[in-house]
Amino acid sequence: MELQQMRYVVAVAETSNFTRAAEQCLVVQSALSHQIARLERELGAKLFDRTSRRVRLTPAGEAFLPAARQALDAAERARAEVAAVAGEIRGRLAIGAIPTVAAIDLPTTLKHFHLRHRQVRISLRSGASEELIERVRQGTLDIAFLGLPVGVRPKGVRGRELARGDLVAVVAPGHPLVDEDRVDLHQLSDEPFVDFPPGSAARAQSDEAFAAAAVRREVAFEVTTVDFMARLIRQGLGIGLLPAAFVSELPDLPVLQIRDAPARMEHLIWSRFPPSPAAAAFLSALGISSEPSGGQ
Structure with missing residues (x-):
């Protein structure tokens, strides 16, 4: 089982189309299809149901997809950690924010961070506070900006009031x-x-x-x-x-x-687990320590 095969599975699952997945992965469709077929033989199960009109995950594919994403995230995190030892911040930074965040100028902050750390791939998801808290708990977001009633403190994450x-x-x-x-x-x-x-x-x-x-x-x-x-x-x-x-x-x-x-109250939250180099650098840019003593 290879990481590239997992990337292909994730791409097909996200696009629901082998042709678009191949374009996204910068390979010809025949190579992508061949690698997924190899993986299915190794696993002893089909990952996709394919018809002339649609592609969808089988029950085995549904079970495989979260683990594949975790493996890819872990590999990317490992590369980022090694690069950080040499002083280079790279990898992914996934941020969530309520639409009415006002404690900081988020677009300007992201611009300055991008100019300083061009090897970091930044993504931003707008949503409700409760959804963003859950995504930080699950690890699909590194950091989130929330708006909560006074006295409410998000559970299962670290953070601070802004x-x-x-x-x-x-x-x-x-x-x-x-x-x-x-x-x-x-x-x-x-x-x-x-x-x-x-x-x-x-x-x-x-x-x-x-x-x-x-x-x-x-x-x-x-x-x-x-x-x-x-x-x-x-x-x-x-x-x-x-x-x-x-x-x-x-x-x-x-x-x-x-x-x-x-x-x-506006809150900034991040995971209870050690942040990635990119997340730690973003928190540092905000003047926030990512050490356990600095949060919840």
């Missing part, structure tokens, strides 16, 4: 409350809201604040991205609650300060 602040109400231009210096949750309770889905950390911080104020509200529009939220608000369909530190990204939308505002 910032905390209040949420503000974001409304359409011309909204009746736009001239108010400050409002409270009772004044907002009759408004339709645009918010994130139930069960998400972003939704929880708002729900908990309204519950604490003994105020009921209607969430008429549930969305997963800030861009879509802002588009609905611009049309006057509802109002939203967003971090005060983030709303400068939406300069065309009026912002209302809230007396009894929900609060949230």
